[in-house]
Amino acid sequence: MRSLVVTEFTSLDGVVQAPGGPEEDRSGGFTSGGWLVPFFDETLGARMVDWVSRAEDFLLGRGTYEIFAGSWPHAPEEGDPIATALNTRTKHVASRSLTDVGWSGARLVAGDVVEAVRALRAQDGGELQVHGSPGLCQTLLREDLVDELRLVLAPVVLGPGKRLFGDGITPGGWQLTDSQVTPTGVLLLSYRRAGDVATGEMEVAVRS
Template sequence: MRTLAVPSFVSLDGVVQAAGGPHEDPTGGFTMGGWAVTYFDEEMLNRPSETSYELLLGRGTYEIFAAHWPYDEGPVADHLNSTRKYVASTTLDRVEWNNSTLIPGDVAEYVRKLKCEDGPELQVHGSPGLVQTLLRHDLIDEFRTWIFPVVLGSGKRLFDGGTLPRALKLVDSWVSKTGVMLNTYVRDGEIPIGEMDFEVPTEAELARRERLAAG
């Protein structure tokens, strides 16, 4: 079974939209594009990463990548240009970037079958809409969140309409000199529910509950 990981640049309030530049994704009137760029330093850029992986991309991120990486050089560009890419879109009728495949039909079922095949890790870069679909179908195994010390107030979020309640386990954590925290989380089953109230509720607490129940 292949791991499906979501590496993402996230603001402190959960926004992932247009981290790399103002022209990346201004949809919805978003004006803060490029909010992550100035926090990168050499240590962050040289962090070790999974050397072998294939990509799952939504239409928007596919178009951003396809307009950039074929014209760039270096190890990252070489890998992204050569690796297999699977693109989820209901509007594209073809994908022309090298080694790209348009996902036909049901995206969740297609990804479920991909995970069962032999091959390298699957990664979702950007693609907030696709991430919601994968969350809704409980297909993500690992979150690698680069949490930047900014609050944006609006924009597309990592955990949004597709999110199901799940417990996560922190397996790695690292903080950059610029204050960016890289946390890696894996799935950890259902959320354990506890209670911090008295074993026998007070009369005031019982009255409060009655008021809540009455609306």
């Protein structure tokens, strides 16, 4: 079995919508598109190259697929490992509305998405990576199919917007396996799934 890894750019209050530009996703009246751009630096860029380079293939929701397909095929691949990975590796697209995908290497997920993802995850091989795709990610988290979370946590609060965690998420523990702070104050965090939620009781010190 291989790892299903979710990578998300997120604000302090959990918004993951449209980090890369004002017109990326205005659904729901979202007006803060491009909120990550002021914090993007060489440190964050290098970490993204490292993470994306580990993918054997990608799993994308419809919205993220359409955003990626509208830009990455036109990006020069020479000297850009992220463009090379996205343009040359398989992209599984989870959508109930698309009937065709034109990006080279893209294929629609057939049948029930959850069962299809279970089958992909059960294969041998490298990382199956999800980027963006908040609706799909909520489904995967509800079904406890996510093995690793990689979060790019920006020091900004956005208010309304699409979030990574929604109602019905399966409770569980997560172990921090790696962390880094960029010069712009972004936290780069990696978590591995770590069993059930652990509980306890705080002890109150009694002073005489």
